[in-house]
Amino acid sequence: MPKKFLSLSLTLAFALALLVAGCGGSKPAEQAKSAAPAAKKVIKISIGLNEQTPEYKGLLKFKEVIDAKLPGKYDIQPYANAQLGDDVKATEAVRNGTLEMTGPSTSPLTGLAPELAVFDLPFLFPNTDIAYKVLDGPVGEKIAKTLESKGLKCLAYWENGFRQLTNSVREVKTPDDVKGLKIRVMQNPIHIAIWKALGANPTPMPYSEVFTAMQQKTIDGQENPIPTIYQSKFYEVQKYCTLTGHVYTPFVLLINKKLFDSMPPEDQKVFLEAAKAGEAEVRKLSKEMNDSQVGKLKEAGMVVTTLTPEQHKAFEDAVKPVYDEFSNKIGKQLVDEVRAEVARLSKQ
Numbered sequence: 541m542p543k544k545f546l547s548l549s550l551t552l553a554f555a556l557a558l559l560v561a562g563c564g565g566s567k568p569a570e571q572a573k574s575a576a577p578a579a580k581k582v583i584k585i586s587i588g589l590n591e592q593t594p595e596y597k598g599l600l601k602f603k604e605v606i607d608a609k610l611p612g613k614y615d616i617q618p619y620a621n622a623q624l625g626d627d628v629k630a631t632e633a634v635r636n637g638t639l640e641m642t643g644p645s646t647s648p649l650t651g652l653a654p655e656l657a658v659f660d661l662p663f664l665f666p667n668t669d670i671a672y673k674v675l676d677g678p679v680g681e682k683i684a685k686t687l688e689s690k691g692l693k694c695l696a697y698w699e700n701g702f703r704q705l706t707n708s709v710r711e712v713k714t715p716d717d718v719k720g721l722k723i724r725v726m727q728n729p730i731h732i733a734i735w736k737a738l739g740a741n742p743t744p745m746p747y748s749e750v751f752t753a754m755q756q757k758t759i760d761g762q763e764n765p766i767p768t769i770y771q772s773k774f775y776e777v778q779k780y781c782t783l784t785g786h787v788y789t790p791f792v793l794l795i796n797k798k799l800f801d802s803m804p805p806e807d808q809k810v811f812l813e814a815a816k817a818g819e820a821e822v823r824k825l826s827k828e829m830n831d832s833q834v835g836k837l838k839e840a841g842m843v844v845t846t847l848t849p850e851q852h853k854a855f856e857d858a859v860k861p862v863y864d865e866f867s868n869k870i871g872k873q874l875v876d877e878v879r880a881e882v883a884r885l886s887k888q
Contacts, residue, residue, distance in 0.1 A: 580615040585641040586624035586633075587791075588747050592771045594829060595643055595791055596620050598698055598822035602793075605814035610807060626746045628727070634796050635691040641795045645700050647728045649792075655686045656792075657870045658878050660730040662859040665788045668701070670885045672823070675790055679881050683874075684792070693800040695815035698791040699826040705786070706769060706778040707761030708754065711843055713782070713851055715739065715858040724750050724762040730866055734786065737859045754778060763787075766837070767829040775840040782845045783834075784855060793818065 585602075589595050596618060603616035624630055627644035631652070634642050650657040658664070665671040674680055675697040684694035705712060707721055719739035725731040727744040735742035743759050753759045754777040761778060769781065793815050800808060838844050847855070867875045 580613060582615045582617060583640045584617045584619060584624065585643065586619045586622070586630040586639060587643045588622040588627055588630075589620060589768065590771060591620045593620075594767055594822045594825035595698060595700075597825055598818035599643070601821040602814045602818035605817045606810060609810045609813070613807070622746070622748045626748065631692070631794065634794055637796050637798065639796075640799060641793070643698060643791050643793050645726070645789050645791055647726045647731060647789050650728055650730070652690055653686050654870055655683050655874060657728075657730055657866065658683070658875055659789045660728055660787055661866070661870075661875070662730075662734050662786050662862055663856045664878065665882060666886060668699075668788070668823075668827070670882055671788050671790075673885050674878065674881055677881070679878055687792070687794070688797055691797050692794045693797045695793045695795055695812055696819040698793055698819050698822045700789050700791045701765035701767065701826055701830065702785040703763045703765055703787045703789070704769065705761060705763045705782045705784050706774055706842075707780050708757070708778050709760050709780070711780050711782070711845055712784075713845060713847065714854055722758075722760045724753060724759045730862060731787070733862050733865060734859050737861055738855070750774075751777065765826070765830070766833050767826055770829070770833040770836055775837055775842050778842065780843050780845070781837055783847060784852075786855065786859070791822075 583606075585599055587595055587599065599616075599618040603618065606614050606616050622630075624639060624642075625633060627642070627648040630639060630642040631644050631649060633639035646656040646659050650660065665674070680697060684697070687694050705718075705723070707723070709721060710717060712718055712721075715738050718735070720741065722741045722743055723735050724745050725735060725742045726747075732742045732744065745753060745759075750759075750762050751772060751774065754762065754774065761780075762774070763784075763786070764772075764774075769775070769778075795811070800811070803811070834844055863875075
């Protein structure tokens, strides 16, 4: 009996050892599973303009840099044509964390961050070079930081450009020619005030509705930078374009701040580098398009009017009351700071 018992014990011990070995054998599979590459973090980016615009091409450059420097980690997905909402809705979605990024114009965001309204003041910047220096300098950085308390991180200022007037009624050379025109503007109090000061009937509406509204004669015209006018084929429903250059506004490339703060520092650095690469691409393409597309608008049948210095000054004088009305609302100190920086740079 003792021998049989010993034999049985050895048999059981051997079986138990095999069982333990079998259980232990699952560890490499579990380790392999845990070592599998993590799924890419999806980063959706919404803009209102179409795929042919400099801004969208800037998003492609942004994606290119992220893909190259952080391969397999992020899935950058650009969305054009306000597919995920207009500027205001997309920005709110980024703040709420239901959308990762967006690239709105600063103008629709002034209700959220009043400091951005400084860019809506008429005839603030004399040219793009000075605008870039202000945006890329300490004043621009100071304004961008005001968005952080709103849950947004501004990665870079991208080019939107000087806004020009189009309409289907008559050629515009003087402020008097603007009187009575129904002009689509963004939902922005300064833009509304500018066109009221010029005697127009400003009509706020989402950008996505503008072409149809002009086609149906619900409005007489609109105002946007040349690349937007051309790429949106506004020449099909507008006869006249006047190079007023009345407002320069940038796009701001925004990301949800909590998302950005949660990234490793090396990823944050790459995102900032990608934003600057996109910025350079957008600015380059915007200049090329501005230089070439004025001629293309003429070829498409538009009457394009360049104002004389005297005519330009007449427009500037007509909208001076806008500064009196809005400087304190924006922050007089900030307005004075920007204007002083523009004056300093203009003397260089």
